[in-house]
Amino acid sequence: MNSLYVGDLHQNVTEADLNKMFSEAGPISSVRVCRDRVTHRSLGYAYVNFYQPDDAERALHMFSNDMLEGRYLRIMRSDPDRTLRKSGVGNIFIRNLDKKSITNKNLYETFSAFGDIYSSKVVCDENGHSKGYGYIQYKTQEAADRAIEKLNGMLMDNEKVFIERFKSRKEREAVAWSKASESTNVFVKNLCRTRTDETLMRFLWKYGQPLVQGHERQITGSRVGSVLFASKA
Structure with a gap:
């Protein structure tokens, strides 16, 4: 090494x-x-x-x-061997960092108390200014769990920080989709002017789940020349 x-x-x-x-x-x-x-x-x-x-x-x-x-x-x-870095083991996400006072060095020094760090980073914009969040990857998951247990919700330079296990984009999208799929609210637009609450209820009832999933259809009940649109609210 x-x-x-x-x-x-x-x-x-x-x-x-x-x-x-x-x-x-x-x-x-x-x-x-x-x-x-x-x-x-x-x-x-x-x-x-x-x-x-x-x-x-x-x-x-x-x-x-x-x-x-x-x-x-x-x-x-x-x-x-990039297996550890790509595995996500020991990787945590920290948000609500003070944008002016918390630097890479501060982050490293604070979190190194809980185990050997593989990498650390405060995410910055193109001008080098902190965006208020960062990442730490420990060599072991145990060290990451200790850091979450001890520091989540604690104050760092007068700001309450929130720490959790890092989730990949696919994992975040899966969680978001799971939450969305639990919703029963539907948004509908391009209705014709003669629609009432009662006729809309009867109209939507016969279409059921396909409309809830956001399909677009040219069907009776839409404005002339328009596609009736329905999606998750």
């Missing part, structure tokens, strides 16, 4: 900048800023390779979440 991943780099950061910074931790074998193949612009991350694992470990602790060109660095071990 001689290699470190360095992310959230400013476009102007070069190999020479990283070499100068990280060489304080020990002799470096190579530095590579990853760039677009066509434009050669920095992709915002790099790899710093040391000769000795101990030097890489030292650099991780020395420079984690330090600033370079006005941006906080995100540093983690460059593990060729």
Whole structure:
């Protein structure tokens, strides 16, 4: 484990900048800023390779979440086996962070009390300003669970933070769809002007579930030239 991943780099950061910074931790074998193949612009991350694992470990602790060109660095071990990172094990989501005071470094220092951290990040906009939420991935799920138990609902710089296990986009969409499927409310538009509550009830009754699922149909009862539309309210 001689290699470190360095992310959230400013476009102007070069190999020479990283070499100068990280060489304080020990002799470096190579530095590579990853760039677009066509434009050669920095992709915002790099790899710093040391000769000795101990030097890489030292650099991780020395420079984690330090600033370079006005941006906080995100540093983690460059593990060729990405199984852990992609598995979601030990990954937690933190929201309602104070946008002015909580940085990557604050987040790392606070959450490292509960176990070894694989990576940490306060999500920022293109100008480097915090969006008020972040992520921590621990090496173990046990550490993540301890952090949730101890810090969820606690104050961090006078803001009450909320912490939960990270959910992938597919998982979030599944939860949202599950909640929506429990609703029995339907929104209907493009009705003709002669419709009343009573006639609408009789009309919808015969169509049942297909209308509730948001189908569009050209059927009697819609405005002339319009498609009657129904969907979840």
